[in-house]
Amino acid sequence: MIDALEHAEAAVAACFDTAAWAASEHDLVAALDATHRLEQRLAAVKLSLVRELDGRGTATAQGASSTAVWLRDRLRLGVGAARRLVELAATLDAAPAGLRDALTGGSVDLEQVRVIAETVEAVHATAGAEAADKAVGVLVDWAAQFDAVLLRRLGTRILDHVAPEAADAAAEAALRAQESRAARDRHVTVSEQPDGRLRLSGILDAEAAALLRTAIDPLATPTGPDDSRTPGQRRHDAVADVCRLALRTGELPENGGDLAQIVVTTAYDGLTRQLGSGALDIGLQLTPEAVRRLACDAAVLPAVLDSSGQPLDVGRQRRLITGPLRRALVLRDRGCAFPGCDRPPRWCDAHHIRHWSDGGDTSLSNAVLLCGHHHRHIHHGEWVVQLGVDGHPEFRPPAWLDPDQLPRRNHYHRRR
Structure with a gap:
């Protein structure tokens, strides 16, 4: 084996020294195909060596904690790549002979091998050994046309080709399992940042995801050629608009005995003089501009406070466009x-x-x-x-946009 590999290494080195620019386009394409096949065959040899070394316990005998750690140091690999190499070697060792032959023949690559092996294992568990053997042949044929990503996607319906009688039941079981995982994993995390902003993260199940996309996608489109917001900023503003709509309906459940509402506290004199900042009831501060904007379409409740900030008298609602x-x-x-x-x-x-x-x-x-x-x-x-x-x-418009400042109107909404 060592002699053969040394001869192969010398042959590859000679190819590298050959001037590719002198070759015809046909020969270049043929050489590329041959190189890819050779790469897959070498990968098969490499995996067989890794599997044998792992089985013998060579790594631990030489003081390493695992074969992956030993490969990392020996081959100067990242630990993730070394671990995947060990896992794939075990997968290939347990794979049907047809799959190993496909790799050594250069007709599939390592990622396709991983996909095929996982798919065949699932078919074996669902429909038995005969269906699994058929699946190998079908998937290897597909691998000649599709990359690993598409192959995995096609593999989800492999039972339609090798065991149609089990396909519907398996698809329903997979769908129920997916629904169960989605229900288990669903969550939204709201993390308050030091400056008062909130960070949102989470995973939505399929139904909630559809609701969110349906609600925010129309609102997240650019409002016109002058809309300079990034896609992320537009989605942020769309979520805020959906929340405003929900609050405006008045149909949200009460919170602590009060209707769901945003409460802003500010000084009346400061508001009228355009100088007063405000505070939300959750403790965050607002600029005077934000307070004035919120005051456009909100109820204003005047309150008389004593020196310690306690309310002494609350008057009636002053104004609201409703x-x-x-x-x-x-x-x-x-x-x-x-x-x-x-x-x-x-x-x-x-x-x-x-x-x-x-x-x-x-x-x-x-x-x-x-x-x-x-x-x-x-x-x-x-x-x-x-x-x-x-x-x-x-x-x-401002003068920098239109020196003549000619008035503009919205013609989108048709007038009767």
Whole structure:
């Protein structure tokens, strides 16, 4: 074996020294195919050597804790690659003869061998040895056409080809097992960061995943050519919009005896002077701009506090764009009024054109529907909202965008 390998090594070295540029395209392709076959055959030899060394306990005899650790040092491999080599050697040793012949013949690669061996094992457990032998032949034929990833995907339906009578029952059992794993593994983790933000992570089952994608995908599309948000930022804003919609329905269960709601505490004088920061009821701080934006479409409850911050008297609700007024606003704007936006009314906040904290009144002539993204854009940007002579909203862009600052309208929502 050593003599043969040394001759093979010398032959490969000679090939490396040959000028590839001088070969024809046909010869280059043929040489590439031959190289790939040789690589697979060498891999089969390597695996047989690893399996024999592992079985003899050579690694532990030489002081290593395992064959994988010994291979890592001997062949200078990563520990993960060394472990996979040992596992694949054992897999190939236990694999049907047809699979070993396919590898030594150079018609399959190592990843395909792994997929075929795992698939055949599953077929053997489900439908018996005869079906497993048939599966080897079918999968080896497929391996000549498909890579390991596609081969694994096709392998999920191998029983249709080798044991049709067992295929339906196996598919149903696999589906139930998958559903059980999904139910067991489902979770969402909410981790508070030091700066008050939240980190979300988790795994959704298939049904919840479909619900989430259905809810956020339409909201995560760019709102227009000027939308500079990244895909991740758009998905973030879409999740926030879904939460706003859920809160707006008023159908969420009570929490501690109160309706589900966002509570912001701020000083009235600071709000009116555009200087007051605020605090959420979960303890996080908000900038004055965020407080003013939230105040556009929220209930404001004035409270008198003593020197220690305890409430002495809470008055009635001052203003809120709701009921008949919001219905009139929906009939007029039919959705987000910002130019080019297609968000429907249920995704929109009612924005005071002249801020309520600046003395603006709560009326149809001082309100406009804006989606969450454009609501933030208006509060933080330089666009100016106004009503045209026909009573419909129009938006004057900043001078850097349009030196003439010609008013723009949303033509997406059709007017009757």
